[in-house]
Amino acid sequence: MKDKFDRMKELIQILSEASKAYYQENKEIMSNFEYDKLYDELLELEKETDTVLADSPSVHVGYELLTSLEKEAHTSPMLSLDKTKEVGELAEWLGDQKGLLSWKLDGLTIVLTYQDGVLSKAVTRGNGEVGEVVTNNARVFVNLPKKIAYKGNLVIRGEAVIHYSDFKRMNEELEDLDSRYKNPRNLCSGSVRQLNNEVTAKRNVRFYGFSVADVPDVDFHNSVEEKFIWAKGLGFDMVDYVTVTSDTVASEVESFSKKIESNDQPSDGLVLIYDDIAYGRSLGTTAKFPRDSIAFKWADEIAETTLEEIEWSPSRTGLINPVAIFDPVELEGSTVSRASLHNISVMEELELGVGDQISVYKANMIIPQLAQNHTRSGNAAIPDTCPACGGKTEIEEENGIRTLVCPNQFCSAKKIKLFSHFVSRDAMNVDGLSEASLHKLMEKGLLTELYDLYTLKEHKEEIVEMEGFGEKSFSNLVDAIEQSKKATLPKFLYGLGIANVGLSNAKLICRHFGDDLDAIRTAQAEDFTVIDGIGPIIGESVSQYFLLENNRQTVDGLLEYVEIQKQEEPDTEKKLEGKTFVITGSLNHYENRKQLQEQIEALGGKATGSVTKKTDYLINNDRNSSSSKNKKARELEIPILTEEEFMDMIK
Numbered sequence: 001m002k003d004k005f006d007r008m009k010e011l012i013q014i015l016s017e018a019s020k021a022y023y024q025e026n027k028e029i030m031s032n033f034e035y036d037k038l039y040d041e042l043l044e045l046e047k048e049t050d051t052v053l054a055d056s057p058s059v060h061v062g063y064e065l066l067t068s069l070e071k072e073a074h075t076s077p078m079l080s081l082d083k084t085k086e087v088g089e090l091a092e093w094l095g096d097q098k099g100l101l102s103w104k105l106d107g108l109t110i111v112l113t114y115q116d117g118v119l120s121k122a123v124t125r126g127n128g129e130v131g132e133v134v135t136n137n138a139r140v141f142v143n144l145p146k147k148i149a150y151k152g153n154l155v156i157r158g159e160a161v162i163h164y165s166d167f168k169r170m171n172e173e174l175e176d177l178d179s180r181y182k183n184p185r186n187l188c189s190g191s192v193r194q195l196n197n198e199v200t201a202k203r204n205v206r207f208y209g210f211s212v213a214d215v216p217d218v219d220f221h222n223s224v225e226e227k228f229i230w231a232k233g234l235g236f237d238m239v240d241y242v243t244v245t246s247d248t249v250a251s252e253v254e255s256f257s258k259k260i261e262s263n264d265q266p267s268d269g270l271v272l273i274y275d276d277i278a279y280g281r282s283l284g285t286t287a288k289f290p291r292d293s294i295a296f297k298w299a300d301e302i303a304e305t306t307l308e309e310i311e312w313s314p315s316r317t318g319l320i321n322p323v324a325i326f327d328p329v330e331l332e333g334s335t336v337s338r339a340s341l342h343n344i345s346v347m348e349e350l351e352l353g354v355g356d357q358i359s360v361y362k363a364n365m366i367i368p369q370l371a372q373n374h375t376r377s378g379n380a381a382i383p384d385t386c387p388a389c390g391g392k393t394e395i396e397e398e399n400g401i402r403t404l405v406c407p408n409q410f411c412s413a414k415k416i417k418l419f420s421h422f423v424s425r426d427a428m429n430v431d432g433l434s435e436a437s438l439h440k441l442m443e444k445g446l447l448t449e450l451y452d453l454y455t456l457k458e459h460k461e462e463i464v465e466m467e468g469f470g471e472k473s474f475s476n477l478v479d480a481i482e483q484s485k486k487a488t489l490p491k492f493l494y495g496l497g498i499a500n501v502g503l504s505n506a507k508l509i510c511r512h513f514g515d516d517l518d519a520i521r522t523a524q525a526e527d528f529t530v531i532d533g534i535g536p537i538i539g540e541s542v543s544q545y546f547l548l549e550n551n552r553q554t555v556d557g558l559l560e561y562v563e564i565q566k567q568e569e570p571d572t573e574k575k576l577e578g579k580t581f582v583i584t585g586s587l588n589h590y591e592n593r594k595q596l597q598e599q600i601e602a603l604g605g606k607a608t609g610s611v612t613k614k615t616d617y618l619i620n621n622d623r624n625s626s627s628s629k630n631k632k633a634r635e636l637e638i639p640i641l642t643e644e645e646f647m648d649m650i651k
């Protein structure tokens with residue numbers, strides 16, 4: 001018994017540490033697989049000993065609240081969900097009931113309250129009893145109705161998520177953050193639990209409802225589905241669902257599994273809930289779970305293999321990430337041989353070493369991950385020199401998570417990445433220069449500065465002799481480099497690899513400065529922040545970049561060869577040149593404001609957040625509303641357009 005208690009205490013400690021990192025810092029120090037396995041071990045021990053120790057995660061949900069956001073107690077506790085990996089269990093659980101089967105979205109759970117038709121409060125799940133008040137942040141979720149027809153008190157629970165496509169795009173622009181946010185869930189949680197909702201607004205957070213509280217004046221005929229339909233009618237996006245019976249649930253699970261790959265919403269399983277509200281409620285709850293619903297986790301296909309090596313992969317940001325390289329195995333229909341270990345803490349937690357027997361799986365059926373290390377030799381060493389530049393590495397520790405970095409400002413990894421960034425499709429677009437070729441050319445001393453690319457053609461004899469190059473590929477390469485000399489300014493600016501400047505930011509900057517590189521080079525940080533969509537961090541990076549003599553020389557050197565092309569926009573495309581729009585209220589034709597904004601920008605116009613003297617048009621379908629923007633527009637005699645009128649205007 002004593003041993004079991006010791007193990008339980010140990011498990012509670014490990015799990016609490018992992019949860020703290022997971023929920024508070026939006027980071028992972030172990031895989032979900034590992035977490036769930038240890039958690040199951042704890043449950044088993046609790047059953048055997050008939051004891052639940054203090055602080056056991058089996059009776060707590062979520063995390064302690066450490067942010068400085070205001071806190072609020074939930075009127076009824078926000079629970080977790082009981083889980084199964086067996087489809088058969090779902091059918092059994094359902095019995096003769098009808099159920100709703102939906103994605104289990106993987107984001108941040110939030111409770112919204114609407115009063116008098118507008119959002120009055122948004123609170124996170126927090127530790128289940130007390131959550132963080134994030135009302136201002138929820139106001140900028142892209143798909144939340146701003147005003148609904150129902151004027152009573154409405155409480156709706158759901159998940160705030162960031163779509164995969166947005167996550168990928170944002171990673172490009174959050175150059176220095178991409179190492180911190182490994183998945184959309186982390187990014188979403190970090191984006192919503194912010195004091196400043198400007199950050200939230202830029203992250204394209206969406207809300208999908210999955211539970212609607214009773215309202216006194218509407219009869220839902222005791223059906224969860226009717227609630228969903230009613231909420232959709234009010235303008236909410238509800239989680240995608242299908243209705244099932246014990247006969248159909250297995251085949252519906254199967255169809256969901258086929259859609260995972262193409263589903264833009266991050267999910268980590270499915271949720272099944274009884275449609276019969278009264279029945280579900282009559283079952284009550286356990287300390288941690290409601291009994292009216294159950295989560296289904298994909299039974300991960302697991303393969304055993306041998307760890308061949310740990311590759312240390314340096315990045316342009318200086319982080320050196322461990323990657324497990326193993327004997328290739330088949331998983332969910334494809335061959336995998338590598339899995340990111342994210343950081344040193346994860347690697348140490350698994351006690352990895354070359355030759356270890358490991359199990360690998362695809363998390364949520366998508367991303368390869370190490371599940372377990374069966375032999376735990378722990379012999380993997382952390383390199384004390386950078387694999388790229390040979391400089392001394394450093395271990396950084398933040399909130400208990402250890403990462404390896406190369407502090408060398410001139411690290412060649414940063415250089416290789418810089419070169420490969422410069423030649424990438426969205427930048428100068430030089431075909432046929434892989435990182436491997438760049439590496440060889442750098443080793444030969446043929447590439448040191450970016451502009452050396454343009455003198456490669458003078459080294460024909462040397463290059464055609466090199467492994468992997470021949471006459472033909474040399475001449476193709478030279479052609480590609482020659483062709484790339486004509487580039488637009490945004491592509492060139494983006495190619496320089498300035499921290500935080502993605503292609504779309506580069507476009508905004510170039511447009512603002514009228515494609516005048518000299519003006520950009522001499523601008524101060526504040527000169528950038530007047531651009532809608534450009535914040536102080538980006539402004540600071542651009543101005544800092546051009547302050548460094550080294551960078552100025554690089555740019556001058558490049559300009560000896562590169563010919564900046566004026567961006568030729570056909571006349572029709574300039575229809576909105578010089579016009580400033582403000583968009584407010586809900587939209588019917590465009591999917592969201594962002595889409596409308598992009599349309600305006602594509603036509604040379606600008607969309608800003610508030611109505612001022614400089615505004616040319618306010619777009620609001622509800623022309624007669626007494627919103628502050630409408631009032632202001634009327635005051636300043638600025639025309640208010642409906643979406644249709646706007647569409648006529650650009651026809």
Ligand SMILES: NC(=O)c1ccc[n+]([C@@H]2O[C@H](COP(=O)([O-])OP(=O)(O)OC[C@H]3O[C@@H](n4cnc5c(N)ncnc54)[C@H](O)[C@@H]3O)[C@@H](O)[C@H]2O)c1
Pocket residue numbers: 018019022028029030031032033035036061062078079080081082102103104105106109125159210239271295
């Ligand atoms: N890697 C780690 O270090 C680590 C640490 C802690 C937790 N975890 C992971 O987190 C899991 C536990 O997380 P949890 O308790 O936060 O959540 P959960 O996995 O128990 O999920 C339940 C929650 O999902 C939400 N949800 C999403 N879509 C829904 C839908 N359609 N219908 C109903 N509810 C829906 C609800 O908020 C519900 O409370 C563990 O299994 C583990 O995988 C990992």
Ligand SMILES: [Zn+2]
Pocket residue numbers: 314386387388389390391406407408411412413
């Ligand atoms: Zn280095």
